[in-house]
Amino acid sequence: MDSREQQVARAAALASRVRLECILVGNSGAWLHGSPVVTEDVDLFVRDTPRNRQKIKKFARLLGTDVMEPFAPLSNMLRVQKDELIVDFIFRFGHDWKFESVHSRSETRKVGGQAVKLASLPDIIRAKKAAGCPKDLAALPMLETVLRTKQEIEKELK
Structure with missing residues (x-):
């Protein structure tokens, strides 16, 4: 198992442990679809609810770290980082797509023995277009x- 696979599997295991429903998106998701992209983080799309924010805090505690808001107040995400594992919890995906809509088009994959909900590749592409940042457009x-x-x-x- 390579390091990306280990990171995705570890993030999925921790999310499962705290009962956080999430969908793998971003370049980690694109990589699982077979795209030769490089990424250092695991992007997980989650519903923005007080309960999920508590679960993300529990996720961080299990890793022995804290939750960060790296681009506050402008971002719609939280980050948990410990050693080489960087997990970004994304609350807004695409053009304010509903979690349920993305979930309905997702598929379940096994990564390192862990079940992972994976956003469809068309959804990942549309979200990168919507984000419009140079890194996303380059991919x-x-x-x-x-x-x-x-x-x-x-x-x-x-």
Whole structure:
């Protein structure tokens, strides 16, 4: 298991332990879809509720660290970081998409023995377009190529 896989599996295990429903998004999600992207963090989309914020604090305590708001008050995310594990809890994904909508298009994958809800690649692509930041825009051509390739393979298999 490589380090990215270990990070995703560890984040999924901790989220499960604190009963935090989440969806893997961002470059970690794109990587699981087969895109050769580089990332240092695990992005998890969660509902923004007081209960989930408490679960994120518990997640951090299990790691022996604290919750950070790296871009407050402008961001819609919390970060938990311990050693090489960086987990960003995203409260806003795409154009204010509802968690339930993204969840309905997600799939479950096993990573390091852990079940992980994975956002669809089209949702990850649309969110990167919506974010519009240079890092996200730079990843788009590769992500779109991976999506087209997957769609062509699916057509051939039918």
